[in-house]
Amino acid sequence: MAIRSFDLLQPRSLPEAVAMLARHGDDARALGGGTTLVILMKQRALYYPYLVDLQTIPGLAEINAESDGIRIGALVTHRRLECSPVIRASFPALADAFGQIGNVRIRQTASVGGNLAHADYRLDPPPALLVLGAEVSLFGANGARTVPLGQFFRGLYETVLEPAELLIDIKVPFMPENSRAVYLRYNTLSANDWPCLGVAAFLTKANGRCRELRVALGGLASTPVLVGGLDFIKDQTLDFAVIERLLDTVDQQIAPFADLRGSEWYKRRMARLFVKKAVEQLSAAW
Amino acid sequence: MKREITLNINRELETLTIDDADTLLEVLSERLKLWSVRESCGVGVCGSCTVLVDGQPVSSCLLLATRAAGEITTLEGLQTGSSLHEIQQAFVEERALQCAYCTPGFVLTVKAFLEQNRNPSDQEIREYLAGNLCRCAGYADIIRAVRSAQAKINSR
Numbered sequence: 001m002a003i004r005s006f007d008l009l010q011p012r013s014l015p016e017a018v019a020m021l022a023r024h025g026d027d028a029r030a031l032g033g034g035t036t037l038v039i040l041m042k043q044r045a046l047y048y049p050y051l052v053d054l055q056t057i058p059g060l061a062e063i064n065a066e067s068d069g070i071r072i073g074a075l076v077t078h079r080r081l082e083c084s085p086v087i088r089a090s091f092p093a094l095a096d097a098f099g100q101i102g103n104v105r106i107r108q109t110a111s112v113g114g115n116l117a118h119a120d121y122r123l124d125p126p127p128a129l130l131v132l133g134a135e136v137s138l139f140g141a142n143g144a145r146t147v148p149l150g151q152f153f154r155g156l157y158e159t160v161l162e163p164a165e166l167l168i169d170i171k172v173p174f175m176p177e178n179s180r181a182v183y184l185r186y187n188t189l190s191a192n193d194w195p196c197l198g199v200a201a202f203l204t205k206a207n208g209r210c211r212e213l214r215v216a217l218g219g220l221a222s223t224p225v226l227v228g229g230l231d232f233i234k235d236q237t238l239d240f241a242v243i244e245r246l247l248d249t250v251d252q253q254i255a256p257f258a259d260l261r262g263s264e265w266y267k268r269r270m271a272r273l274f275v276k277k278a279v280e281q282l283s284a285a286w
Numbered sequence: 287m288k289r290e291i292t293l294n295i296n297r298e299l300e301t302l303t304i305d306d307a308d309t310l311l312e313v314l315s316e317r318l319k320l321w322s323v324r325e326s327c328g329v330g331v332c333g334s335c336t337v338l339v340d341g342q343p344v345s346s347c348l349l350l351a352t353r354a355a356g357e358i359t360t361l362e363g364l365q366t367g368s369s370l371h372e373i374q375q376a377f378v379e380e381r382a383l384q385c386a387y388c389t390p391g392f393v394l395t396v397k398a399f400l401e402q403n404r405n406p407s408d409q410e411i412r413e414y415l416a417g418n419l420c421r422c423a424g425y426a427d428i429i430r431a432v433r434s435a436q437a438k439i440n441s442r
Contacts, residue, residue, distance in 0.1 A: 002307065002308075002312065003307035003308075003309070004307065005287075005305055005306070005307045006287075006306055006307055007287040007306060008287065008306040008350065008352055034348060034349070034350060034353070035330060035348055038309070038348045038349075038350060039328075039329050039330065039348055041307075042309075042328065042329075042347075042348070043329075051306075053353065055353060079342070102330070102331075102417070103330070103331070103333070103416060103417020103418075104343060104395070104414055104417055105330060105333065105336060105343045105344050105345045105417055106330050106345065106417070108339075108342045108343060108344050109330075109344050109345070109348070109349060191416045192331055192416065192417055
């Protein structure tokens, strides 16, 4: 089906883009890579008379190493991030998470900022970015602000973005020494499909024992979950009892809803299984 | 909004007036009659409408034509004169097609893949091609064709 006619506005700067969005209000939407918005407009699930093309703004598609981490522009494509030598070297788990999305053509087109701003509950990157302690920069009429990713998602397709505010980059801090992270995606339908769930884990060790463990899960409920209350892991080794306590802690903090990819019961079982796998992979890596 | 754009398609510049809402697929298939570019699922899953932009595969069904900057290659752009490209030859020789609806998408995806990875593992081939669907189920033949094309290209 053809897309109903609209005007593609092509701003040259962020303030110009924000002004366009503000002027047209609910009649306008920011267009990143377009893999979601174009499909939804094609299916006539959504219609906006104006789309504001973020690709025409210079400087939004860069990956820059800074002193304390790497800043990823909102318009960087999934594929570029997946293949970026600097990302693969610093955050292999993140490259893995982006590398498992959809298919190679989607990854070539979709933008990392659009992915997060869309806030679908089944996205792969949020769990990986959450355990890495990422934050996002937002830009609106009142200037820029920074929000930790853990506070960015508000609900199903809902974020803290104000009307006419844009997600402009993602900052991922370098991992401390002796740290590793992993992202595991579990598919119950085809490889191209959304995951049943995604699990990310991050472990820092000191003297052969755990210093810090972070675990995050996506695909289960409206927003991704960064598991809290894992301080008991400090100075422990990951033996059976510690892992069981971890899995019980995870289970208490998730509230899976049933969808095409699994029932609530099934997702709880799989959450336990994949958190265990993730943690075992991390501890085996040493 | 209507606007005039110039697209670089198969090494030729085409200037045409399009609507902002036109997808690259609509422009290539309906306006320019490049019939190797085929719509099937319409949502980027199946790979039938694959074209290369600067050598990388994209789904032309969800790329707005106004944003298609770069060199666009469709299957029609692979052939030189009357001889088939090595990948096309390999698909014919290995009988890696039946109804052939999906074949242009596969051939272009294989081209992008072999340019990035001259000596892939079977797993890498499967992962890269996972986004192209063949409903005649010729996957085993297609993977054989990739190996055959790889040998032809590497021995150029």
